[in-house]
Amino acid sequence: MAKSKIIYNKKINDNYFTMSISASSETLKAKPGNFIMLKTNKNNLVYDPLLRRSFAVSDIEEDNIVITYKVIGKGTLGLTYLRENDIIETSGLLGNYFNCSLNNKRIAIIAGGIGIAPFPLLVKRLTKKNNFIDLYYGGKSKNDIVLLDKFKEVDNIFITTEDGSKGKKGLITDYINREYEIAFVCGPNPMMMHSIYKLNETCEIEVSMEERMACGIGLCMGCIVNLREETMKNKKCCKDGPIFNGRKVVWQNLNN
Amino acid sequence: MAKSKIIYNKKINDNYFTMSISASSETLKAKPGNFIMLKTNKNNLVYDPLLRRSFAVSDIEEDNIVITYKVIGKGTLGLTYLRENDIIETSGLLGNYFNCSLNNKRIAIIAGGIGIAPFPLLVKRLTKKNNFIDLYYGGKSKNDIVLLDKFKEVDNIFITTEDGSKGKKGLITDYINREYEIAFVCGPNPMMMHSIYKLNETCEIEVSMEERMACGIGLCMGCIVNLREETMKNKKCCKDGPIFNGRKVVWQNLNN
Amino acid sequence: MAELKQLEVCLCGIPFKNPLILASGTCGYGLELRDYIDLNRVGGISVKGLSLQPCKGNPMPRIVETSAGLINAIGLENVGVNDFINNILPDLKKFDTVIIANFWGKSIEEYVEVARLLDASDIDMLEMNVSCPNIKEGGISFGTNLKQLENVTNSVKKIIKYKPLIVKLSPNVGNIATFAKAAENSGADCISAINTILAMSIDINTFKPRIANVTGGLSGPAIKPIAVRMVYEIYKSINIPIIGLGGIMNYMDVLEFFLVGSKVVQIGTANFINPDNALNIINDLKDYLNDKKIKNISELTGKIVV
Amino acid sequence: MAELKQLEVCLCGIPFKNPLILASGTCGYGLELRDYIDLNRVGGISVKGLSLQPCKGNPMPRIVETSAGLINAIGLENVGVNDFINNILPDLKKFDTVIIANFWGKSIEEYVEVARLLDASDIDMLEMNVSCPNIKEGGISFGTNLKQLENVTNSVKKIIKYKPLIVKLSPNVGNIATFAKAAENSGADCISAINTILAMSIDINTFKPRIANVTGGLSGPAIKPIAVRMVYEIYKSINIPIIGLGGIMNYMDVLEFFLVGSKVVQIGTANFINPDNALNIINDLKDYLNDKKIKNISELTGKIVV
Ligand SMILES: Cc1cc2nc3c(=O)[nH]c(=O)nc-3n(C[C@H](O)[C@H](O)[C@H](O)COP(=O)(O)OP(=O)(O)OC[C@H]3O[C@@H](n4cnc5c(N)ncnc54)[C@H](O)[C@@H]3O)c2cc1C
Ligand SMILES: Cc1cc2nc3c(=O)[nH]c(=O)nc-3n(C[C@H](O)[C@H](O)[C@H](O)COP(=O)(O)OP(=O)(O)OC[C@H]3O[C@@H](n4cnc5c(N)ncnc54)[C@H](O)[C@@H]3O)c2cc1C
Numbered sequence A, B: 001m002a003k004s005k006i007i008y009n010k011k012i013n014d015n016y017f018t019m020s021i022s023a024s025s026e027t028l029k030a031k032p033g034n035f036i037m038l039k040t041n042k043n044n045l046v047y048d049p050l051l052r053r054s055f056a057v058s059d060i061e062e063d064n065i066v067i068t069y070k071v072i073g074k075g076t077l078g079l080t081y082l083r084e085n086d087i088i089e090t091s092g093l094l095g096n097y098f099n100c101s102l103n104n105k106r107i108a109i110i111a112g113g114i115g116i117a118p119f120p121l122l123v124k125r126l127t128k129k130n131n132f133i134d135l136y137y138g139g140k141s142k143n144d145i146v147l148l149d150k151f152k153e154v155d156n157i158f159i160t161t162e163d164g165s166k167g168k169k170g171l172i173t174d175y176i177n178r179e180y181e182i183a184f185v186c187g188p189n190p191m192m193m194h195s196i197y198k199l200n201e202t203c204e205i206e207v208s209m210e211e212r213m214a215c216g217i218g219l220c221m222g223c224i225v226n227l228r229e230e231t232m233k234n235k236k237c238c239k240d241g242p243i244f245n246g247r248k249v250v251w252q253n254l255n256n
Numbered sequence C, D: 001m002a003e004l005k006q007l008e009v010c011l012c013g014i015p016f017k018n019p020l021i022l023a024s025g026t027c028g029y030g031l032e033l034r035d036y037i038d039l040n041r042v043g044g045i046s047v048k049g050l051s052l053q054p055c056k057g058n059p060m061p062r063i064v065e066t067s068a069g070l071i072n073a074i075g076l077e078n079v080g081v082n083d084f085i086n087n088i089l090p091d092l093k094k095f096d097t098v099i100i101a102n103f104w105g106k107s108i109e110e111y112v113e114v115a116r117l118l119d120a121s122d123i124d125m126l127e128m129n130v131s132c133p134n135i136k137e138g139g140i141s142f143g144t145n146l147k148q149l150e151n152v153t154n155s156v157k158k159i160i161k162y163k164p165l166i167v168k169l170s171p172n173v174g175n176i177a178t179f180a181k182a183a184e185n186s187g188a189d190c191i192s193a194i195n196t197i198l199a200m201s202i203d204i205n206t207f208k209p210r211i212a213n214v215t216g217g218l219s220g221p222a223i224k225p226i227a228v229r230m231v232y233e234i235y236k237s238i239n240i241p242i243i244g245l246g247g248i249m250n251y252m253d254v255l256e257f258f259l260v261g262s263k264v265v266q267i268g269t270a271n272f273i274n275p276d277n278a279l280n281i282i283n284d285l286k287d288y289l290n291d292k293k294i295k296n297i298s299e300l301t302g303k304i305v306v
């Protein structure tokens, strides 16, 4: 666990924030899809929230890593109170990462809500390699569509919101009807499941799973993901993931 | 419970801080000895610390009340993280107050450590009324002697520290040997007990008691003080106090 | 008006304008709160546990905070049932809220006598606290021994003519559902659960317990998940209504207690932190029910999806 | 060197370099931690509970956070005792720390068989987790039924030839001291207490339990005051040593557990929050003992002043 300095903690809108924290040279080697865990308050004598919270590395800026977070409950609310120069405890790099050594590929990036978080870094690594990239990005409402300035280099951006306040009205998965060689998906489980169903059969699919985590390093067995063809062995989202082959995930076993 | 804005939260030294918060016109009527309770963090979804913390009104500055606090545990540590313009929840005015309608009296103010907190306001109310005031102020070490600039108008200041790093070496109670008409005492229980023993028998003694409080308004019966001559009825430190006639307090019943 | 109806519940024939009761020991005798909140707005008030004789309670210190919890050993300090009935109840009755008399004794005879006096008084319901030891029977606690619980419940129920009897269970047992069942079978009209959990904290500077009584009862958010589980277990095994409590801090906590089977809830430690909490929760519940278009909060009782 | 001695303790004839054990279920099989902390520095490691056959555990979700607490229902997922002995233990033995094999079964026969295999292996101590139901006897839990606890302890103790037997008690009982006494009388060499407290949390959006298994076990700082009280009660009633645990987060918590009678402690949930916690606590304990000029931490065991 390292102590990191907050470089900035900016409000994007009422629910979304972006925070930049100083990082070690190790952490700066983050690959797209890697995540870190954060203690969400500064007071070392209090234990509520108890556990650290997980966040994808969203971008790297000079010697700092950037996360993008949505305020959900007490932990993320706690993050919003932190300010420039505050010191917080972080752990990571954690987990595996997206396959980003791709050239000349037709790529779909599919994000639901805060599922957009890992993709700025991914896009940085994929562009300028002759890849063709479509970004599909859905949210409940216009406030759920953030970070668009980070995706200037992608070829097409499709946006939907459930209430139609930005982009097309509807679910983003309804708009997937081109063929791709590989797709990267991050969002709520039902949305990820549905994406798989909509993508062409020849398309490789990498999903980033969000399971509740206690430890983030394989100690607690709280974050299990089951894969088809490996039925006798549970995978740990934190250690073996968070990136999995979407076609192998047994979605039924994730009733949350 | 009111929401108050923090005007400043200044470090005096490693352990002592002073904080000024905006106050309602009611709260600005604070009398010396009154106290308030503070929620010590901003996050409304977390419950550690659980209870509010009690602080004497230390001074009044324009439309703000000032508290002086010493970092003891998780609650006061939490206070140190608050900054200018932060909003915190406060309750009060709470409790009773020192007798400050005094003229032409020989007065002793006796403080141990953070027990100094209520006295700047008391001195403001007592000076310029022909009162003669001696301040006795003891601490463990020089860092425990704070706020001296607030006591420029008292007649004499006696300071002791246990390690001799400021003032005379020893306990402050060892230096009480003049006669007074009334004494105001605030500090650890043993020090308050000992002061009573050292003061002349004709001297009235008002002590400010610090009992652990859950509610601060008489609901929990957690903060009992027993008085002699009223043996069948427990007094509540928060409602009937925190100021009591020192000669009546049954010190033996306070084993903390 | 229609709005208000959403929160109305009926417990043992007694109408409550809303299902929020201030828990015993956390609101004095109610009157202590009148300067801080409008008592007419809370569903009910369960007063500090009453005994036959006034009781001075335990030595100090009596309370200590732990992580998200509070340990207390007040020692059931109270003015005694007669003083309450004669000098406090008349003022309390001026408020339009259900008055619940929490009570206890050191022997079955004491329980019966206090119950008799309260039953004849102006209070609305009796809540029997069985967390104290039976002095006559060598200190075996009424609430953690099935036989004792049955005896005291039977004896008290027999003497009561007018008022419903709530039995408030102790969580310091292996299987709380059997205790709830025993109380039901012995005549209880309603169960309230849970009381505090036996706990301890040590001052590492003095090596002394932080509570003079050595042990005390843990309350607050720390115990909520245990309390919710216990209410769930009780709900599955009895037919009389349940008052759920233990660590409720906000309306979401109230919903949890309803979903596992509570018909009404009590707010305890939260009153200390902010006496407005109960009223804030009532408002939030209203908003929630409106939002979800739920006609009456009772529809949520026991509606956990398993 | 002299410094180090201050933390040395001996438990059932096994020397520990310090009294900090990583608790079962919170450190995998130890090896998962080797990239994060120096395992040679912890006093001992209690591995994830082992059973005769590999076990896949419960469906998801398995964990949920509560106020200062964590509910888990992992469902005792493990690789099985044989895989552990053959494929994990050899690597684990490379570290200079005491290896404790936590284990469980669904019948007395299973307990006995797992214990026999472990006793013959290279581990140092056995820790019997009695928090699971006896499938053969209709699901009555071993840990909450005195007779079952005696039977399983007797049977396991009979088969063990080489290694000390720790019995890890369930807190979900009325009087934990009687269970400790029963375990002692049935041959336990040591008691560890407490395991998690049965608890529940409901998702108010879906009305579903937040744990797929409906209930789970509560751990973390929320339960510390309950655990300290239980260790205190146990200490007063038995003569074998006690391993105290439940919510330990820092060295001050460790001291509390020592003062009420622990000889050694375990660190559970705290490992999740920061795997360095155990090592930090060891350092802080050293500083504390130096400061107070205490020669050996054992001097603190049971030294509460009441
Ligand atoms: C690998 C990974 C990467 C993530 N990346 C991001 C990111 O970049 N930006 C972002 O905003 N969020 C991200 N999340 C989700 C984020 O961790 C949760 O939103 C956050 O933990 C919520 O905490 P809370 O205290 O605000 O909410 P609460 O609901 O109060 O949290 C209660 C408990 O549930 C857990 N929890 C709640 N929601 C989630 C969730 N969606 N996923 C996992 N655990 C959850 C919390 O960690 C906590 O233990 C990621 C999750 C994972 C597993
Ligand atoms: C009427 C009154 C006036 C006070 N005025 C001041 C003041 O002006 N400045 C100041 O620094 N302190 C004052 N105190 C003491 C202050 O309330 C405590 O130092 C503070 O609550 C410690 O909280 P903590 O979380 O930092 O410590 P912790 O030790 O973690 O607190 C644990 C629990 O013990 C209680 N507690 C701990 N120490 C004390 C204490 N000395 N008195 C009462 N309760 C305590 C806390 O409130 C909390 O409930 C006053 C106390 C009272 C009762």
Ligand SMILES: Cc1cc2nc3c(=O)[nH]c(=O)nc-3n(C[C@H](O)[C@H](O)[C@H](O)COP(=O)(O)O)c2cc1C
Pocket: B220, C023, C024, C025, C026, C048, C049, C070, C072, C074, C076, C102, C129, C168, C194, C195, C196, C218, C219, C220, C221, C223, C245, C246, C247, C248, C266, C267, C268, C269, C270
């Ligand atoms: C200071 C204090 C005093 C209490 N006194 C009583 C009492 O007299 N009778 C009783 O039945 N319960 C008493 N209780 C228990 C509460 O009514 C309630 O059951 C318990 O605190 C759990 O609820 P909570 O977590 O919301 O506080 C008391 C609790 C506290 C904190």
Ligand SMILES: Cc1cc2nc3c(=O)[nH]c(=O)nc-3n(C[C@H](O)[C@H](O)[C@H](O)COP(=O)(O)O)c2cc1C
Pocket: A220, D023, D024, D025, D026, D048, D049, D070, D072, D074, D076, D102, D129, D168, D194, D195, D196, D218, D219, D220, D221, D223, D245, D246, D247, D248, D266, D267, D268, D269, D270
């Ligand atoms: C995720 C998790 C898994 C656990 N698995 C086991 C186990 O396999 N065997 C066991 O005896 N105890 C198990 N426990 C209980 C712990 O060892 C410990 O008794 C309990 O968590 C209390 O300590 P703590 O508050 O320090 O975590 C587990 C606890 C947790 C949180």
Ligand code: FES
Pocket: A212, A213, A214, A215, A216, A217, A218, A219, A220, A221, A222, A223, A236, A237, A238, A239
């Ligand atoms: S979060 Fe603990 S094993 Fe994955």
Ligand code: FES
Pocket: B212, B213, B214, B215, B216, B217, B218, B219, B220, B221, B222, B223, B236, B237, B238, B239
């Ligand atoms: S603090 Fe609750 S009665 Fe005084």
